[in-house]
Amino acid sequence: MNAAELSRRDQMLLHCAPIQDEQVNDRALRTAVHHARKTAAFTTQQNFDKAASALVQAIPIPKEIIEWVPTEAFIAPPRRTWKKYVQNPVFLATGIAALVIAVIVVFQLVDRLNRFPGEVTARRLLTTASSTHSMILDPVKTNAGALGDYFFMKHRLAHYDVPPEFADLKTLGLRVFDDEEGQRVAQVWVVEKKMQFFLFPAVRDPKTGATKYFNGWRYVDQDRWTGVVKEEGGVCFMAAIRGSEKDLAPYVSKKKE
Amino acid sequence: MLADAAKAQEVFHATLREAAQQAADGEAPRDRLWFFRNARWRCLEAGEKGLQAEDVDLDQGELAEWAPSQIQKLEPEQFAIWIAAAPDPQRTSLALFYLNEFSYRDLLSVTELKPPELSKLLGNGRREFQAWLDATFPVSQI
Numbered sequence: 021m022n023a024a025e026l027s028r029r030d031q032m033l034l035h036c037a038p039i040q041d042e043q044v045n046d047r048a049l050r051t052a053v054h055h056a057r058k059t060a061a062f063t064t065q066q067n068f069d070k071a072a073s074a075l076v077q078a079i080p081i082p083k084e085i086i087e088w089v090p091t092e093a094f095i096a097p098p099r100r101t102w103k104k105y106v107q108n109p110v111f112l113a114t115g116i117a118a119l120v121i122a123v124i125v126v127f128q129l130v131d132r133l134n135r136f137p138g139e140v141t142a143r144r145l146l147t148t149a150s151s152t153h154s155m156i157l158d159p160v161k162t163n164a165g166a167l168g169d170y171f172f173m174k175h176r177l178a179h180y181d182v183p184p185e186f187a188d189l190k191t192l193g194l195r196v197f198d199d200e201e202g203q204r205v206a207q208v209w210v211v212e213k214k215m216q217f218f219l220f221p222a223v224r225d226p227k228t229g230a231t232k233y234f235n236g237w238r239y240v241d242q243d244r245w246t247g248v249v250k251e252e253g254g255v256c257f258m259a260a261i262r263g264s265e266k267d268l269a270p271y272v273s274k275k276k277e
Numbered sequence: 278m279l280a281d282a283a284k285a286q287e288v289f290h291a292t293l294r295e296a297a298q299q300a301a302d303g304e305a306p307r308d309r310l311w312f313f314r315n316a317r318w319r320c321l322e323a324g325e326k327g328l329q330a331e332d333v334d335l336d337q338g339e340l341a342e343w344a345p346s347q348i349q350k351l352e353p354e355q356f357a358i359w360i361a362a363a364p365d366p367q368r369t370s371l372a373l374f375y376l377n378e379f380s381y382r383d384l385l386s387v388t389e390l391k392p393p394e395l396s397k398l399l400g401n402g403r404r405e406f407q408a409w410l411d412a413t414f415p416v417s418q419i
Binding site: 032035038040043061065067068073074075078082085 | 282344345348353354356374381382395403407
């Protein structure tokens with residue numbers, strides 16, 4: 021390469037090129053030196069600088085000064101700041117990888133914390149909710165809170181009670197059916213916001229038959245439908261709505277006795 | 278920087294004394310280039326007290342392949358006097374550059390110059406020195 025072919029920036033940097041390669045610690049300068057390494061002009065400059073530097077090295081340093089400051093300790097090596105470490109591609113790549121892993125772990129953890137026994141059934145029922153029309157339900161107009169007795173008396177479903185948070189809502193209709201696993205499911209259509217309630221048996225331990233309990237309300241979503249589920253007395257109650265958690269949150273945050 | 282060993286030694290001791298004083302006060306300089314910055318300003322201060330070089334535009338010559346042979350004929354003191362006569366910040370730039378101890382970033386930091394400024398000063402310095410070498414040791418004498 022001819023010196024004239026070098027970019028203006030490279031030509032500018034080359035005037036400052038240190039005599040020793042080890043001192044080229046700037047990326048742009050290193051690139052410029054790499055580009056110019058085979059040019060005659062740069063070779064002449066390097067030879068010129070080496071000769072001039074050798075002359076400077078020949079200047080005697082008084083003995084007492086050398087005693088105070090040994091020549092090899094003239095300049096302390098630069099401290100590596102955290103910025104330098106961050107800019108190092110190895111640390112950068114490792115940092116990004118660690119960050120991605122941390123995000124995945126947190127995501128998995130949050131996902132696991134949100135899981136609850138009966139989540140699979142709840143999701144399946146949300147699909148049912150999205151495809152059900154009120155036409156197939158038996159018309160029953162009452163307060164949702166009164167349905168517990170109705171389910172027990174008519175269908176012998178014990179503890180199929182609507183929690184107090186939703187007990188005041190007016191119903192339009194309901195039905196009781198067996199789902200894919202043969203579980204008795206009660207579905208209730210409510211006037212407010214076209215909400216639907218589902219009551220279904222809580223998951224049981226296959227060995228002991230004991231109910232798998234969980235505390236409080238748990239959210240679940242499927243195909244733009246969101247449900248909020250609570251377990252009580254071995255029965256899960258789910259209020260389902262076409263929307264997001266925000267639409268259900270006001271109901272479950274209400275304190276009712 | 279001064280082309281005078283005695284003055285240089287005075288600057289060295291004064292700088293060392295200040296560093297020791299600061300360390301004794303519990304404020305040891307944290308900047309690794311503090312010593313050089315301090316010595317530089319002391320040198321410039323000391324240089325102003327002596328004879329001043331005339332501010333003239335020197336001739337410039339293209340760097341020659343035979344420049345190393347010309348430089349070898351010089352005494353170190355001659356080169357020191359030539360650098361000490363240069364106006365600052367060119368003087369500081371050349372002195373620090375040919376000490377061959379500083380990285381590019383260190384040079385920019387101590388001279389407090391921007392890259393294009395340092396580049397221009399070093400480039401011009403080389404060509405002026407080449408012109409002076411050509412005048413002192415003509416090619417025919419090499």
